[in-house]
Amino acid sequence: MKKWEIINKLEIKDSSFKVDDLIDLLLENRGIKTANEREEFLNPKLEEITPKSVGIDQEQLKKALTRIKKAIENKEQIIVFGDYDVDGITGSAILWETLHSLGANVLPYIPHRVEEGYGLSIIGIKNLQTKNKDVKLIITVDNGIVASEAVDFANEQGIDVIITDHHVVDAKLPDAYAIVHTTKLCGAGVAYLLAQELKVKSEKLEVEEDKHLELAALGTIADMVPLTGANRIIAKYGLERLPKTKRLGLIELYKQSGISKNIITPYEVGFVIGPRLNASGRVESAMDSLRLLCTTNRQRAEELASKLELVNKERQELLREAKEDAIARVKSSKLKVQSLLFVAHESYAPGVIGLVASKLVEEFYRPAIVVSISEKHSKASVRSVSGFNIIEFLRIHAEHFVNVGGHPMAAGFTVETEKISLLKDVLEKKADEFLTNEILTRRLKIDCELDLSFVTNELYIAIQDLAPFGMGNAEPTFAAKGVTINDIRIMGKTGGHLKLKISNKKAEFEAICFGMGEKAADLKIGDKIDIAYTIDKNVWNGSSKLQLKAKDIVNKLQAV
Secondary structure: OOEEEEOOOOEEOOOOOOHHHHHHHHHHHOOOOOHHHHHHHHOOOHHHOOOOOOOOOHHHHHHHHHHHHHHHHOOOEEEEEOOOOHHHHHHHHHHHHHHHHOOOEEEEEOOOOOOOOOOOOHHHHHHHHHHOOOEEEEEEOOOOOOOHHHHHHHHHOOOEEEEEEOOOOOOOOOOOOEEEEOOOOOHHHHHHHHHHHHHHHOOOOOOOOOOOHHHHHHHHHHOOOOOOHHHHHHHHHHHHHHHHOOOHHHHHHHHHHOOOOOOOOHHHHHHHHHHHHHHHHHHOOOHHHHHHHHOOOHHHHHHHHHHHHHHHHHHHHHHHHHHHHHHHHHHOOOOOOOOOEEEEEOOOOOOOHHHHHHHHHHHHOOOEEEEEOOOOEEEEEEEOOOOOOHHHHHHOOHHHOOEEEEOOOEEEEEEEHHHHHHHHHHHHHHHHHHOOOOOOOOEEEEOEEEOHHHOOHHHHHHHHOOOOOEOOEOOOOEEEEEEEEEEEEEEOOOOOEEEEEEEOOOOEEEEEEOOOHHHHHHOOOOOEEEEEEEEEEEEEOOEEEEEEEEEEEEEHHHHO
């Protein structure tokens, strides 16, 4: 059951109400009130995103640029040390291609999730040294801000480290040569700005087409950072470039995954492109995804895209097995479902535990910790719910972890395997002090009540100016109350979805209700329902029509 929170109490029923008035209301709901704020939101400018505007320390940036320039001039071996998710992969591609184009002696390196773990590590540095004995400079991407021990080790080896990252800082900053950091972008966004600065300094920015904005957009959307401010601008303009990409790997990935290259939205990035790029790092090595993004060989692109397709299917099966097991463990608990979910097992592949944690949050609406148990040290991924800053909560108990890092909504840690039971008890008990019923209630934010007669093509087009939608910039959601069900159809192979035909006295629409198949038993033609919905356009065989996507439906009789 979701608690509906209608942001603006205005019920739009008056025929004199204009589309522009509704857009003003939607902007006001998003904290945008003045004429200047409206102009900046509806007509954002890419050139306004600068290191200074996102809060990157200018002295640290200058140090980083000077050191990189020196390394290029002296042909020093540079390693771009990325992360194995989409954000880290795209950011690594941006920085590696930029440095390579500037004549640097540079190689990319993505650590192996199982063998080396997340981020810059001592074992990772040792492994890259076996192949690159003369490495003098490491530039991290999407990691490093909590890697104090690894940075100290690199310093002892005579290797300078430049950190580029967006994760929340620890109590102590690493003793790096320079730190290029902001939490206002994703890792790929930070890498993109550093790459732009490098090209400005080399005077290559004007003569070279910007082929990296599309990669920064992929990383931004896939990493689920808030699509506000600079993130939204990168996503907006990067999405416009993705259909026009000249990257053979992306073109082949579009083809093999069955999506049209003409329409790339946050959905295609988040649910089609992102999972395939992520799959190699979850199951094997993320280097294949990096190679796919960077290859200029068509046959190689086809081979890599085919391999990722197979690996993604393997990832899906690993996820299915782990998810079913984790859900069963929570449901079979002799006690009530805890405020914080904590499940651990040897069978959980480290590459899917973050996805399993997300599934547990989706199923039970509780913060979830999923641990992949290994012999000595075990890895965990954590996902939270709105209103509960998970990284702050975990850092209260820092003494129990080998390491911990992340964001307010998602984090990860390493724990000594023998201490898992103790940690479980400590976190579950402490969570009860923070997690109130208010926090653990699902909420659906609704912009306002909107009569179905106001759902027009003009309104749909106007709403698209607020895109792209995602975390921090939710797609406008409306409520229509007391509408009549004229038709009910069950959809999907397992009957998991519904298609309703609903109407009031003035208008009739089809409403797609994903994941609501179980509600069919409580609905019949003629019933009155309240529906929370977004406005969508269904395109089929060259024709299009507006439809509604249900976010929630409430049967008026059942609710009484």
